Amino acid sequence: MQLTLAENIRKFRKERKMTQDALATVLGVTVGAVYKWESGLSVPELNLIVEMADFFDTSVDTLLGYKMKDNHLESMLDRLYAFCQTLDPTALTEAEKALAKYPHSFKVVLTCSDLFLGFGLSTHNPQLLRRALELQEQARLLLSQNDNPRVSEATICGKMSCAYLQLGEKEKALELLKKNNTDGIFSQDIGSTLAVYMNKAEEAVRYLSEGLLKGMSTLLNVMFGYLFVYRARGDWASALDITSWCNTLISGLKAESTPGFMDKTHAEVMLALAYARMKASMPESAREALKKAAELAARFDSTPEYSLKSVRFMEGVENSIAFDSFGTTAAESIEYLLNLLKDKNLSALWKEISNLEH
Structure with a gap:
């Protein structure tokens, strides 16, 4: 508990334009005593603290600098999250207090387990990691209390795997991940x-390819989502930034020499980029993006290919099929997106360019 009595005595005295000697006279003590109080070298007796509070027209709590904590569960959790964001070690003590007060609360146990895990991972402290694992196991037992759809036994096990991996128990970490x-x-x-920790590169490839595919799908959904968010805000600079960034990544994942589904995907991204450029007052750049989209769409539609062969780095997923919700052909996908965007100038320019391509 941190008190600010010394600073507050000095502050209240100066607000009344009093010298240390004047305050000492009022309280019937020596000027040396006041000096020590304000320097933090000693603390006045309780009766003098009460007398000073009365004299300064304030409460004892205010004079002491004591602020009562809101110890309701939600407020306690908010404080713990705040500690986590700055890696304040006070969090560890506060977490144990919270656990002592709410030992059977799923929210508290899970939050504290995250806190110990975060500190344990960042400081490589095995004791904190073991404590995190204890709490994670306890959280699994209390899972029936969970009302957060983003939390499940699988997500808890995923965090447990991080602790086991940091502790060098790689097999346990891997078992939890595979099982969930x-x-x-x-x-x-x-x-x-x-690949990184167990020297099993070939076994890793299939899983890494699955992760890459899922990541690419997530990226595209996020990019299109943000494009519509920034359109609603009129923030065309940000719309241009995110579509440009997505285009760079998709370009890097596309096997240039292999026609296939990535041509369709890239055409959709180029349309989004063209739209952002047009709205950012870059008409010539928008036209170039639409030309590229038309070329890619024509390439895909001439020989449709729905495997993942056109995605770089993909291995071990030969039987996987690629698809999206925009349309079967690239031309259908472009029309679908144009209908969503509802931009007459973009639609007119696309019609002009696509007619030239044909």
């Missing part, structure tokens, strides 16, 4: 663990 890899949510972690 529903819909490939941990494929990238499994692949990374196998």
Whole structure:
């Protein structure tokens, strides 16, 4: 508990334009005593603290600098999260206090487990990691209390695997990840663990490819989502930034010499980029992007290919099929996106360019 009595005595005295000697006279003590209080060398007796509070027209709590904590569960959790954001070691003590007060609360146990895990991983402290594992196991037992759809036994196990991996227990970490890899949510972690920490590069490839594919799909969804967010805000600079960034990444993942589904995907991204450029008052650049989109769309539609052969780095996923919700052909996808964007100038320019391509 941090008090600011020394600073507050000095502050209140100066607000009243009093010298230390004048305050000493009022309280019937020596000027040396006041000096020591304000320097933090000693603390006045309780009766003098009460007398000073009365004299300064304030409360004892205010004079002491004491602020009562809101110890309700949600407020306690908010404080713990705040400590986590700055890696303030006070968090560890506060976490144990919270656990002592709410030992059977899923929210508290899970939050504290995250806190110990974060500190343990960042400081490589095995004791903190073991404490995190204890709390994670406890959280699994309390899972019936969970009302957060983003939390499940699988997500808890994923965090446990991080602790085991840092502790050097690689097999345990891998076992947890594989056992809970529903819909490939941990494929990238499994692949990374196998390749980086267990020298099992060939086994890792399939998982890394699955992770890459899922990451690419997520990237595209996020990019299109943000494009519409920035359109609603009229923030065309940000719309241009995110579509340009996505275009760079998709270009890097596309096997140039292999026609295929990535041509369709890249055409969709180029349309989004053209739209952002047009709205950012870059008409010539928008035209160039649309030309590229038309070329890519024509290339895909001439020989449709729905495998993942046109995605760089993909291995071990030969039987996977690529698709999106925009359309079967690239031309259909472009029309679908144009209808969503509802921009007459972009649609007119696309019609002009696509007619030239044909």
